[in-house]
Amino acid sequence: MSTNNNFDATFDSFTYNFTVPILKDQHLVFIETANRYVNASLSNGSSAGSSHYAVVNKITGFEEASPGLHLLSSKAIHRLGLWIDTLVASKRRQGGELSLPPLDVLIMLNAYILSPRPFLEDIRVRDLPELQAFPIKEIVTRINNGEYRPTRHDMESWMQTVKVPFDVAQIPEFVDIRCPRCAGTLRVNWEGPNGNGYGQEGFRTGCPSCPRLTVNHDALCAGKFLTDFTECQRDKNCVLKGTLLDNKGVRDDIAGGRVIVDELVKILGKASRNDLGDEFSWSMEAILDRLKNAKDTRMQTNLIRDHLRPYLNGSPFTADLIKKAFSYIDFSESFRKGGWFDGSKDEAFKVKALTAAVEDYRKFIRIVSETNKMGFVSHELDVVWHAHQLIGVQTYRSQTIELTGTLLDHLAISYSADTAGAFTSTRAINERTLTKRGPPGPWKPTLAEVDMEKIAANLHAPTVP
Numbered sequence: 362m363s364t365n366n367n368f369d370a371t372f373d374s375f376t377y378n379f380t381v382p383i384l385k386d387q388h389l390v391f392i393e394t395a396n397r398y399v400n401a402s403l404s405n406g407s408s409a410g411s412s413h414y415a416v417v418n419k420i421t422g423f424e425e426a427s428p429g430l431h432l433l434s435s436k437a438i439h440r441l442g443l444w445i446d447t448l449v450a451s452k453r454r455q456g457g458e459l460s461l462p463p464l465d466v467l468i469m470l471n472a473y474i475l476s477p478r479p480f481l482e483d484i485r486v487r488d489l490p491e492l493q494a495f496p497i498k499e500i501v502t503r504i505n506n507g508e509y510r511p512t513r514h515d516m517e518s519w520m521q522t523v524k525v526p527f528d529v530a531q532i533p534e535f536v537d538i539r540c541p542r543c544a545g546t547l548r549v550n551w552e553g554p555n556g557n558g559y560g561q562e563g564f565r566t567g568c569p570s571c572p573r574l575t576v577n578h579d580a581l582c583a584g585k586f587l588t589d590f591t592e593c594q595r596d597k598n599c600v601l602k603g604t605l606l607d608n609k610g611v612r613d614d615i616a617g618g619r620v621i622v623d624e625l626v627k628i629l630g631k632a633s634r635n636d637l638g639d640e641f642s643w644s645m646e647a648i649l650d651r652l653k654n655a656k657d658t659r660m661q662t663n664l665i666r667d668h669l670r671p672y673l674n675g676s677p678f679t680a681d682l683i684k685k686a687f688s689y690i691d692f693s694e695s696f697r698k699g700g701w702f703d704g705s706k707d708e709a710f711k712v713k714a715l716t717a718a719v720e721d722y723r724k725f726i727r728i729v730s731e732t733n734k735m736g737f738v739s740h741e742l743d744v745v746w747h748a749h750q751l752i753g754v755q756t757y758r759s760q761t762i763e764l765t766g767t768l769l770d771h772l773a774i775s776y777s778a779d780t781a782g783a784f785t786s787t788r789a790i791n792e793r794t795l796t797k798r799g800p801p802g803p804w805k806p807t808l809a810e811v812d813m814e815k816i817a818a819n820l821h822a823p824t825v826p
Contacts, residue, residue, distance in 0.1 A: 368730060368764065372723050375760050379722075379748035381715045387497045388748050389711070390504055393702045395468045396693035397507045403429040426687040428561060432552065434686040435560035436529055437469040438676050439536060445489065447522045459499050460518035464509040465529045471495055472685040474751055478770045479671065479679035481754045482605045494753035507702070540568040540576060541584025542638055547576065574643055581675030582645035583638060589672075591634040593622045602671035602679045610758065610768025621660070621668060628655045645672060692747075695740040718742045722749075730765040746771065 426434065444462050461467065474480055474495050484492050503510050516527045526532050535548050536559055549566050552558035557565040565577045574580065586601075593599040600618025607614035628651065629637060641647040652665040660668065674681040700706050706714075718741040725742060729735045738746065750757050750771060761769040 368727055369723070371764060372726065375749075375764075376719065378752045378756075379719065379745050381712055381719065384715045384718075384744060384748055385708075385711055387501050388744055388751075389696070389701065390501050391471070391497060392693045392696060392744070394464070394504050394507050394509055395471070396690070396697050396702065398464050398468070398509065399430070399433065399690050399693075400697075402433055403427070426683060428556070430687060430690065431562055431683060432558075432560040433465070433529075434469070434683050436532065436551065437465040437686070438678070438682045440466050440523070440525065440529065440532075441469045441473070441682075442677055443523050443525065444519075445487075445492065447524075459496065461496065461499060461503065461511060461515045462519060462523075463511070463527050463529060467500060467509075468689070469682060469686060471751070472689040473678065473680060473682060474754065475689065475747060475771050476680035476685055477750055477754050477757055478606065478610055478768055479603060481610075481758060481768070482603065483679050484754070485605065493755055495751035497751060538576075538581075539584075540571060540574070541580050541587075541643055542571045542574050542635060543568065545570050578675050579645050580643040582672050583641065583643045583648060585675055585677075586645060586648065586669065586672040587634045587638050590622070590625065590629070591637070594626060594631060601669070604668075606768070609762075609766065610770070611762055611766075624658050624660045625652070628652055628658060692740060692743060699740070714741050715744075718745050722746060726761075726764050726769075729767075729769060733767075 440463070444466055462470070483489075500509075503512065503515075511527070519527050534552070535550050538547050538549060538559065539545070540547055545568060547566060547568060549559045549564075551560040553561060553563075553565075556563040559566075562578070565575060568574050568576055589599075589601055593601060597619070598615060599622075600615060601621060604618035604621055605613060605615075607617060629648070632640065641651070649666055649669065652660075652669075653662050655662055666673070670681070671679040674683065676682060696702060701711070718739075721739070721742045722745040725735065725738060725746075749760070758768045761767065
């Protein structure tokens with residue numbers, strides 16, 4: 362819990378980052394542009410009002426990314442990685458003018474920053490302080506009637522540095538990846554005839570130098586984990602992805618991260634990277650099964666998957682950006698379906714709704730501050746939360762630590778009315794917690810409350826007696 366005794370004054374001092382004009386004229390403009398782009402990309406020329414971004418998982422019953430969104434997101438993640446490796450890592454500003462990447466990369470960058478804890482760890486490890494904030498002011502200058510129109514400088518700078526087409530529709534049908542075992546270059550198609558392309562969930566190919574190896578997403582995850590795991594055995598200051606910060610995100614916790622490494626060494630042994638990979642058939646799922654069934658360990662084996670969540674995606678990023686992209690598009694769809702983009706909601710309505718959302722965000726943060734619990738939020742409140750995160754991860758971190766005592770991570774949210782109806786409202790928390798401060802006012806229906814300390818403990822540290 363926070364020890365901030367002057368919560369309202371502190372909160373008010375931060376609201377310049379998410380005033381109603383900024384929310385309405387910058388963030389909502391980008392949200393609409395992103396939504397139009399994704400729906401247009403997935404509809405193959407049909408009406409953008411027809412959503413193709415989600416499918417229902419037959420096992421869980423929950424919506425998840427459609428094959429089309431999975432492919433679009435996979436390409437965007439790859440292009441984001443290229444941009445970070447070249448343009449950003451070398452020099453963002455050329456000739457004094459800020460160059461921006463393509464819209465698909467900006468959407469993925471937005472989703473990436475909205476994973477503040479893993480995003481912060483990544484930019485710390487890669488020493489990319491200039492990547493902290495989302496350039497929303499510059500972006501909206503390039504948006505006209507819901508269409509992103511990059512400058513000539515944007516496109517020339519991208520081509521000179523990243524060296525792939527600016528328009529994702531013009532990129533080659535193939536992509537070069539590394540074999541997780543021998544690191545040889547494999548040229549694979551984005552799409553395969555049986556859903557086995559690199560940008561599809563059923564990705565599957567072979568390596569001519571490793572005839573017994575099936576290269577799929579699971580193998581890429583295993584390669585990502587084993588690279589970091591073996592490096593952490595050599596370097597005593599190395600920790601695995603997702604374990605750099607302490608539970609609250611307040612300070613580095615190398616010692617805590619090393620506990621996890623040491624426990625994994627006890628279970629998996631100290632064999633070489635390739636020997637370990639061969640032992641587990643280059644399957645991250647097989648590695649997780651071994652860890653889950655371990656007996657003599659201080660780690661809670663039922664939480665192994667949570668401890669190693671960054672290794673459940675094969676990208677170089679700590680966050681699972683496929684899931685983050687789906688969550689963001691789901692978020693934008695809630696506004697489209699609510700009539701925010703088609704003129705159904707006038708300016709007066711938007712101002713009133715966003716003004717209320719800022720106050721709801723105040724109550725939301727205060728609840729976290731005083732109870733260490735939070736509920737899943739409405740999309741209006743969430744746009745305020747997004748705006749707060751996008752000002753810069755270090756600033757967001759320091760402000761949420763000052764307000765709540767913790768780096769407030771952003772959890773995946775569903776905006777389905779049917780789903781929301783199956784859970785409790787946070788109204789009871791709101792009324793119980795804020796009674797001494799006066800009437801709580803209207804509070805949006807949300808999903809079930811969550812204990813923040815338990816989430817942090819479960820995801821970022823093993824249980825040590």
